[in-house]
Amino acid sequence: KLTVRLKLIELNTDLDALANYGLAGLRRHRMARITRQAYDQGALLSYEDLALILTTSPATVRRDVQLLRQQGMFIMTRGTKQDMGPGLSHKTIILDLYFNGYTFSEIEQKTNHSESSVKRYLADFVQVASLYKQKFSHQQIRLIAKKSDRLVREYIQLYQTFAKQD
Secondary structure: OOOOOOOOOOOOHHHHHHHHHHHHHHHHHHHHHHHHHHHHHOOOOOOOHHHHHHOOHHHHHHHHHHHHOOOOOOOOEHHHHHHHOOOOOOOHHHHHHOOOOHHHHHHHHOOOOOHHHHHHHHHHHHHHHHHHOOOOOOHHHHHEEEHHHHHHHHHHHHHHHHHEEE
């Protein structure tokens, strides 16, 4: 358990969300904000946590998270982090957006990650790519960079993809 401080009400942006998207849109807007705040403080909220905070049901939270994902937004929850499975990590997706010319602000908005997180992912990628370019093995890179084998493989694959385009 970790104690975090979440800002449920942000008057200006909440009023905009309510005016433009209605009550459901306001709930989704708040969900995106508080999950980002929790993540930035090193915590992950569950669907049950979100339901309690937003005074709704876990089923509604689940539907909202699915809808937001379909719209290209990441909502990082405890379940999302544990159930990422074999797909690309959110870090790789964020880097792909960066290398395709999106600004930090656009990436933040699209992925629900802070600028500091995006910069950290970019720095980690640069470290892995640099070690790979210097002919270190995957295992050596994993140990030096202190990253998972899966993330090292994804970063190397991303590096190779963009190296071919240059």
